[in-house]
Amino acid sequence: MSEAFIQYLRSHVAFSEEEISRIVRAGVSRRLRQNQHLLTEGTLSKLHVFVLDGYLRTYLTDHQGNEWTVRLSGPGEWCADKESLATGKPSIFNIEALSDSRVFLLNNNDLASLVPGIPLLDRLLDLMTLHHFRAAQHRIYIAAACTAEQKYTAFLEHHPDLAGQIPLNVLASYLGVVKETLSRARKKQLV
Amino acid sequence: MSEAFIQYLRSHVAFSEEEISRIVRAGVSRRLRQNQHLLTEGTLSKLHVFVLDGYLRTYLTDHQGNEWTVRLSGPGEWCADKESLATGKPSIFNIEALSDSRVFLLNNNDLASLVPGIPLLDRLLDLMTLHHFRAAQHRIYIAAACTAEQKYTAFLEHHPDLAGQIPLNVLASYLGVVKETLSRARKKQLV
């Protein structure tokens, strides 16, 4: 069931098999249908989400009702509202499955209770945060420095697998352009 | 000397006075001249920088030699290259003083060696990371959803103190617009 998650644990931090099994037992794997929401703005999120299979997107809605995708998460990636987790305040984000997906869910409290016994877990949590932060930093640079076409090219380079899997309007809201512009950029790209 | 840092420690985490004194003794305060660099790309950074006074900017240079400001840090804020700290790889960023400044420097190793004796330090480091991540997330949204004028307005709201303190071209490279565009946005703002 959660083989992909176990693989992830093995390859990123030097846990013992016994530790891995304890971590895995602390969570559950779950299926999500396409368009199913895992988190809705205004509610509390206590979950760390590890994507086993499929694609999730994290987005927020502005005052005009436009949706802005702030993160895309594919297999082997994490997806959590760090902020809501840390502060205990309701989330401003929504998390939705872009396709039928399987995820591994870890409750923050359960995870925290394991930390004293498995000191390396802290290292894992650090890694997760760093990964997210690094990605965010890179996106800020891309958003500032690139034209629509360059953004699309950069996205293809960083996420060759993802491009074909997600709807155009979602990718557009991720890149910060309008769907028509992205459609044109994509067309040029092919020539 | 480092009063502002001590205040910060007191108000953010419930350290004892003795712990605070141990933390403060682990670092040093230093003066920076305007335009002086605290970190240059290609070098290793082991420092956590707390701004006592003045303003720092973190930027990177692209292939065409353009500078892109990825962070601005004022009094009471942190400024560090998390990535270089965590991976031990040379930094891709530069950190520069925008004005004559005073900073409090903590070496990562020194800080790490205090953690076992002061468990709350982990909480502080979490807070720092979270703060940075939150800011990055917000900037991604602003970059995607806002026009030049709205970006400037949003910046004024979030950093009312900073706007007057930093040169226009730096702010422009932070907002992801050209300096002329920012100049015009600022003019409209006044009307």
Add this chain to the structure above:
DNA sequence: CGATTCTTTGAAAACAGTCAATCTGTGTGG
């Protein structure tokens, strides 16, 4: 097959970037 959603295309308008000139303030040397 019809209905809905996603994508493409076109034309016009709004927006931001480029280039070049001017203006402003600051500091330096005569």
Add this chain to the structure above:
DNA sequence: CCACACAGATTGACTGTTTTCAAAGAATCG
């Protein structure tokens, strides 16, 4: 103290890109 140079900021005219609006063309699902 003035004149000058210099860097930062503004302005104007122009170009190029992106958005907007509207319509038509695929693709998908029941």
